[in-house]
Amino acid sequence: MKRVARYEEVSHFDLETDVVVVGFGGAGASAALEAQRAGSNVTVLERSSAGGGSTMMSACEMYLGGSGGTALQKDLGFSDSTENFYAYMKACFGDNVDEARLKLYTEQGPEHFDWCESLGVPYKRGFFPGRDVVAMTGDSLQYTGNERSWPFTEHAEPVPRGHLPADADHNGGQVFMSVLLQRVEESGADIRVDARAMSLLQDDIGRVRGVIAKIDNKPFVIKAGQGVILTAGGFIMNEQMTRQHLPRYYPIDNPHGNSGDMGDGILLGVAAGGHAINMGEAFICVAHYPPPELTFGIFVNNRGQRFINEDIYLARMGHYAMEQPDKQLFMLIDNEHFARPAYQESVDIIAVGESIEEVELDAGFPQGVLQTTVAYYNQHAENGEDPLFNKSREWLKPINTPPFALVSYSLDILKPAIFTLGGLDVLPTGEVLTPDREPIPGLFAAGRTVAGIPRTSKGYASGMSxxxxxxxxxRAGQQVASSTRN
Ligand SMILES: Cc1cc2nc3c(=O)[nH]c(=O)nc-3n(C[C@H](O)[C@H](O)[C@H](O)COP(=O)(O)OP(=O)(O)OC[C@H]3O[C@@H](n4cnc5c(N)ncnc54)[C@H](O)[C@@H]3O)c2cc1C
Known part of the structure; x- marks a missing residue:
């Protein structure tokens, strides 16, 4: 398929507009609304029969803060400086952060939250202090990542930054997107569904000037006087791309996203000269909690050795699971804290015993390794210490109430949820960059189509996407609307 066609060769346009937005999920709807509000005529193309995308499927937790705190954080008594937020994010993604985009994100979080509320999305002034991926109490503020665990506690003060629509449990995406899509409709934007962008129109000097779409299976040529915004999600549903870029995650039995996550936005952007980066990174989830009491267990690999502080977020556990020999990992838990993980149904109890020695034998570990691991852990847990991995005191207790169980969370049986974190390289304004980091005139992108704020599962927290x-x-919508009409 030709993903770029020459603008000069087009003899007829089916539609002339200012801005074309490709994809009507979270990023696309936000872009369309801002461009339309700023005075541009916007046409939105959505390949499925309705807008929403993966954002609609999500809990719509948003990771926000900085500049003293969002209205929600402040109302609940939390303050959050930009420096603290930035330091936390830097600890999450290290040298792989996009400094310019992160700076803006950590400065303008409160303004973004105000915008979400101004749309009419309800947020409840309630703080959930517990350990869960999504607060099931109806409260709108919670910790969602590794804020309270080592080594992050050495870099930043823990502050809750997960902002959830009120009383929505895991259905926040439906709450948020139904409001946002309605606001876009009210703005007067031209919304086309069953409309897949197939090619970009690019002129002889490299400016992107429109889109060729398939609408109701017929070609439809659109001229975009100000520009095109690619917001078509990621590529977790595209087998060819995942095999090429994410071979180490194979087999991907549980791709996490909507069926439109085919990488169209990335492929269109690359065809026009854009640069795709971070393509080998993905979010991978090992949901070792809730319930929170499972955090009292310890994880060992197939050598019987611990490798992580268990009080971390589930995406960080996913990252470390990938690094264990044969991607095998096991939770050892005693009877006092035993429970079934709420979101990981396929775990497998592979050994039980009245003593650690019995479990070790039953599981087929070399004699003594598990006993040594547990004896060392228990000796220090007794004093509220974890010299190896600094698990927080709150979750430290000797594992000593029989019977004991060893539960396999090995990736072959777990079928972890995975979605992509690679995409187009862009400026904070959404302008798509070439490999030389030169903006391509008329081309913008946002959302999972770009390499965004979250860059690896190792530091990911719910809400960052x-x-x-x-x-x-x-920002992409505002930028395109400020462009000259061609
Ligand atoms: C179950 C689930 C729960 C999640 N929970 C959270 C959470 O709570 N917090 C969080 O931060 N992240 C969460 N995520 C991840 C997050 O939802 C996504 O990463 C994010 O919503 C992506 O937004 P987007 O706008 O880039 O893409 P999307 O919202 O997926 O929108 C992309 C749209 O583009 C359309 N499209 C694709 N190709 C074309 C084309 N060629 N032409 C026209 N249209 C096209 C698609 O059909 C889709 O509607 C969750 C993901 C899942 C699956």
Missing amino acids: VGDATFFGR
Whole structure:
């Protein structure tokens, strides 16, 4: 398929508009609304029969803060400086952060939250202090990542930054997107569904000037006087691309996203000269909690050795699971804290015993390794210490109430949820960059189509994707609307 066609060769346009937005999920709807509000005529193309995308499927938790705190954080008594937020994010993604985009994100979080509320999305002034991926109490503020665990506690003060629509449990995406899609409709934007962008129109000097779409299976040529915004999600549903870029995650039995996550936005952007980066990174989830009491267990690999502080977020556990020999990992838990993980149904109890020695024998570990691991852990847990991995005191207790169980979370049986974190390289304005980091005139992108704020599962926290997609979707919409009409 030709993903770029020459603008000069087009003899007829089916539609002339200012801005074309490709994809009507979180990033696309945010971009369309801001561009339309700024005075541009916007046409939105959505390949499925309705807008929403993966954002609609999500809990729509947004990771926001900085500049003293969002209205929600402040109302609940938390303050959050930009420096603290930035330091935390830097600890999450290290040298792989996009400094310019992260700076903006950590400065303007409160403004973004105000925008979400101004749309009419309800947020409840309630703080959930517990350990869960999504607060099931209806409260709108919670910790969602590794804020309270080592080594992050050495870099930043823990502050809760997960912002959830009120009383929505895991259905926040439906709450948020139904409001946002309605606002876009009310703005007067031209919304086309069953409309897949197939090619970009690029002129002889490299400017992107429109799109060729398939609408109701017929070609439809659109001229975009100000520009095109690619917000078509990631590529977790595209087998050819995942095999090429994410071979170490194979087999991908549980791709996490909507069926439109085919990489169209990335492929269109690359065809026009854009640079795709971070393509080998993905979010991978090992949901070792809730319930929170499972955090009292310890994880060992197939050598019987611990490798992590268990009080971390589930995406960090996913990252470390990938690094263990044969991607095998096991939770050892005693009877006092035994429970079934709420979101990981396929775990397998592979050994039980009245003593650690019995479990070790039953599991087939070399004699003594598990006993040594547990004896060392228990000796220090007794004093509230974890000299190896600094698990927080709150979750440290000797494992000593029989019977004991060893539960396999090995990746072959777990079928972990995975979605992509690579995409187009862009400026904070959404302008798509060439490999030389030169903006391509007329081309913008946001959301999972770009390499965004979250860059690896190792530091990911719930809320970083939707926060990033909607925040930078808005900026792309504002930027294109300020462009000269061609
Ligand atoms: C179950 C689930 C729960 C999640 N929970 C959270 C959470 O709570 N917080 C969080 O931060 N992240 C969460 N995520 C991740 C997050 O939802 C996504 O990363 C994010 O919403 C992506 O937003 P987006 O706008 O880039 O893409 P999307 O919202 O997926 O929108 C992309 C749209 O583009 C359309 N499209 C694709 N190709 C074309 C084309 N060629 N032409 C026209 N249209 C096209 C698609 O059909 C889709 O509607 C979750 C993901 C899942 C699956």
